[in-house]
Amino acid sequence: MDRFSEHFRMDEEAIRVYVAEKLKLFGNIEDIKVSEIGDGNINYVFRAEDIKSKKSVVIKQADKLLRSSGRPLDVDRNRIEAEVLKFYGEVASDYVPKIYHYDEVMCALTMEDISEYENLRHGLMKKKIYTNFAEDITTFMVNTLISTMDIVMNPWKKKEDVKKYINVELCDITEKLVFTDPYTNHFGTNIVLDESSEFVKKEIYDDEELVFEAGKLKYKFMNNPQSLLHGDLHSGSIFVTESKTKVIDPEFAFYGPIGYDLGNVVGNLFFSYIHSDIVMSDEVEKRAYLSYLETTIAEIMDKFTEKFGRAYDEKVIDPMAKNPLYKRWMIASILEDAAGMAGTEIIRRTIGDSKVKEIESIGSIEARVYMDKFLILLGKSLIKDRYKIKTGKDYVALIDKIKKLI
Amino acid sequence: MDRFSEHFRMDEEAIRVYVAEKLKLFGNIEDIKVSEIGDGNINYVFRAEDIKSKKSVVIKQADKLLRSSGRPLDVDRNRIEAEVLKFYGEVASDYVPKIYHYDEVMCALTMEDISEYENLRHGLMKKKIYTNFAEDITTFMVNTLISTMDIVMNPWKKKEDVKKYINVELCDITEKLVFTDPYTNHFGTNIVLDESSEFVKKEIYDDEELVFEAGKLKYKFMNNPQSLLHGDLHSGSIFVTESKTKVIDPEFAFYGPIGYDLGNVVGNLFFSYIHSDIVMSDEVEKRAYLSYLETTIAEIMDKFTEKFGRAYDEKVIDPMAKNPLYKRWMIASILEDAAGMAGTEIIRRTIGDSKVKEIESIGSIEARVYMDKFLILLGKSLIKDRYKIKTGKDYVALIDKIKKLI
CATH class of the missing domain: 3.90.1200.10 (Aminoglycoside phosphotransferase (APH), C-terminal lobe)
Structure with a gap:
């Protein structure tokens, strides 16, 4: 069983491992830099960058507790978001970030980094x-x-x-x-x-x-x-x-x-x-x-x-x-x-x-x-x-x- | 495995066995009289009566093919009917037949016989x-x-x-x-x-x-x-x-x-x-x-x-x-x-x-x-x-x- 076979709320370090080991993105794990960029009151959003290649992705994770109040919130919203973004990719691809991966277990969505926006x-x-x-x-x-x-x-x-x-x-x-x-x-x-x-x-x-x-x-x-x-x-x-x-x-x-x-x-x-x-x-x-x-x-x-x-x-x-x-x-x-x-x-x-x-x-x-x-x-x-x-x-x-x- | 562990379209004889063996209703199987009473174009409806006790039930079975045209029709309609009749039983019980049994496999609904209506x-x-x-x-x-x-x-x-x-x-x-x-x-x-x-x-x-x-x-x-x-x-x-x-x-x-x-x-x-x-x-x-x-x-x-x-x-x-x-x-x-x-x-x-x-x-x-x-x-x-x-x-x-x- 890998480390990501059961949902837990990831911090920057966990995201680094997730990107390297689970998503198998980028080269060396040592070159991956992760920073939390989200400021919403519902989810956790991270940017992961390979400092060598300058490639980057954004990972959005839904927790089982609402970020702002700590009350429980159904993570099904994350599935909905993933499916809708995929659908948007079909009918309006210029206007949404590309979706690279959706992880049902971790409720994590890996997508195009649109930091220049x-x-x-x-x-x-x-x-x-x-x-x-x-x-x-x-x-x-x-x-x-x-x-x-x-x-x-x-x-x-x-x-x-x-x-x-x-x-x-x-x-x-x-x-x-x-x-x-x-x-x-x-x-x-x-x-x-x-x-x-x-x-x-x-x-x-x-x-x-x-x-x-x-x-x-x-x-x-x-x-x-x-x-x-x-x-x-x-x-x-x-x-x-x-x-x-x-x-x-x-x-x-x-x-x-x-x-x-x-x-x-x-x-x-x-x-x-x-x-x-x-x-x-x-x-x-x-x-x-x-x-x-x-x-x-x-x-x-x-x-x-x-x-x-x-x-x-x-x-x-x-x-x-x-x-x-x-x-x-x-x-x-x-x-x-x-x-x-x-x-x-x-x-x-x-x-x-x-x-x-x-x-x-x-x-x-x-x-x-x-x-x-x-x-x-x-x-x-x-x-x-x-x-x-x-x-x-x-x-x-x-x-x-x-x-x-x- | 009993005879009713897989869906098939029941005829009068099968209904007789179904009532006696699956539903375990009434006394002797020999005393059960079954007649088809439905004339709709979608489903099959039977009345089963114990000729000794005069007790009776109605059984409505959904087939996977539409009765009138033979084209396929989702049997999920039978689940919907069963659930709705149960709900009606809660809020308007005087105005619907009582539901005795719902069989998901056979798509068969056993209910009160309302032949006097x-x-x-x-x-x-x-x-x-x-x-x-x-x-x-x-x-x-x-x-x-x-x-x-x-x-x-x-x-x-x-x-x-x-x-x-x-x-x-x-x-x-x-x-x-x-x-x-x-x-x-x-x-x-x-x-x-x-x-x-x-x-x-x-x-x-x-x-x-x-x-x-x-x-x-x-x-x-x-x-x-x-x-x-x-x-x-x-x-x-x-x-x-x-x-x-x-x-x-x-x-x-x-x-x-x-x-x-x-x-x-x-x-x-x-x-x-x-x-x-x-x-x-x-x-x-x-x-x-x-x-x-x-x-x-x-x-x-x-x-x-x-x-x-x-x-x-x-x-x-x-x-x-x-x-x-x-x-x-x-x-x-x-x-x-x-x-x-x-x-x-x-x-x-x-x-x-x-x-x-x-x-x-x-x-x-x-x-x-x-x-x-x-x-x-x-x-x-x-x-x-x-x-x-x-x-x-x-x-x-x-x-x-x-x-x-x-």
Whole structure:
């Protein structure tokens, strides 16, 4: 029996042995340098490099206990992540790291090292510009999402897939932290500044219509296996260089409504927007950067719609869906979901317990309160008016509309 | 190794041995009388009686080949049926036969003999009256359907359940024969009288809006695991005495939209209606029977709505669903689905290949053509106007409205 025939949580030294003896990668074990690079709150991520050849890989291991809280979490998420990344490799290979090995026993995924890419959230906080991002991420989403719809793929295979990707525990996290607590504080996880608490009460908890609309979105999240989603496609799951884009971490993947992925991508860009608006001091630079973000937001929506429509014509096999009215309805309903899900993402990241860095990094209480107001009103508008927010222009127009309300 | 350690299709003699030796039921094997009683096109059903004690059971066996066509069909449907009947026994025990034994190897289900009950479709064709039927079937539906919604049950368990009840092959049958072919004749399975074919072309195949709306209902059937459905709740799956009701044959069970079960129940009663209207000659008796059917149709809708609403208040645990707006929306959307699904059931049973006896038994071409017209226009109206067909009164009002159109 080898050392890796039973699951244990690996440290840097164990990873070194794992890479050399189990994976048989690189040359001499003495030349392998391992460093932990992960900072998520769920898993452990290492980079292993052969210092002679300069070749490197990344190894992501799932532990049986949640990294942040120590509570147990099913390692099945690791199998799901491995399978989804393999699937992404088939339909969107340019936009994901290559998978070299998946170890069911150790719950360890060995993949391409994409260290030259930067976390999109961090890059945007440094006010970098990624000109291909809207193009890339919409191609990624359209390719991955349309090909797992049952109007496109064999419905038999799709149902087997739905079964394979039932993701009980990670969906539960989303259902609670995205779709329940922000509107009810039912589990008591919200974290709200004292200075914002009255605003949150009035604008969220006491807004019965908002809670109702968010409830409908929760129901849709739970009861609409439309397509195989990434399930956590915020700016921290996306890595970029100036010209390239990679998506990682699909461990929340499950069959759900397409709008959830699209809404996460576009929703998260508003954090960059308000962050830039607050922290950038040079007015010319600020105007240029905000304009870049507006363009990116608009392009994501419009390119998605256009590419999805084109792929629809090419790929749909269900005779009942080959109908122009049906196509229009399907796209409209995805866009409606996307606006709503962008809204729920914005609200939960603002008042829930998984705040984004764009918010947490702001020290001034006054600025934080302004941010809270902007994001809450924006999220509300996206949720309540989702029926009419469809084009890139609609999204950009929201920004000024909300600013005037504060 | 016993004789029943490997699956084979049992005949009456094998069932006799099975009952005595495998199930160890009854006394002497010589006293066991077996007769095949099934007439479905999927499985084999036997009644075994101990002629001394007069005790009896029913045994339903699934074969690996479809009874009607000989093509292979996954016997997993038998496991699903056994599990669903057990579940029904927990939440609606008065309305299902008791399950005595489930044999995974032989795919055989041994259950209570309900020979004193009559197939509802046959009973209604004999113009019998079942005064408790609306009461019973609505209690059955509300109890079974609400308790498997994820706003009521633990969402973790619900997701495991969704997985357990993925029913690939039988859903495929419904998707093709209920939701595709009637509108497109894509698979060429429709069977239409020459005298009706022009009407069918004009009113169905060429009605783009109808095909679109039916497509939306198909999509809902495939992409909305709202609740554990019976999945085939037509009048032939319901057995009745003057005062009691039993539901059988849930092998099409899967997680789908509640309206599909409700729509099947109510939709099938319109076949009885038009059949009675055509075959009954005594005007007084006819008027009384049609009035009984109208009352039953109306009561099913209204009692379902009322009981579902009451159960909702008692059972819902999701904090986001404890909201009067949400409750109203949920019930309205179920009723909308029910009307649409009643419409698709009526149309597929009229022009598809699984016609109901109420239609097939009519010899006169003239009467058949009238029936076709009535049922097609009724089905269309239920599908297209489903947003506004909600109460029992709405359903009953449709009858006169449609008659005036012919």
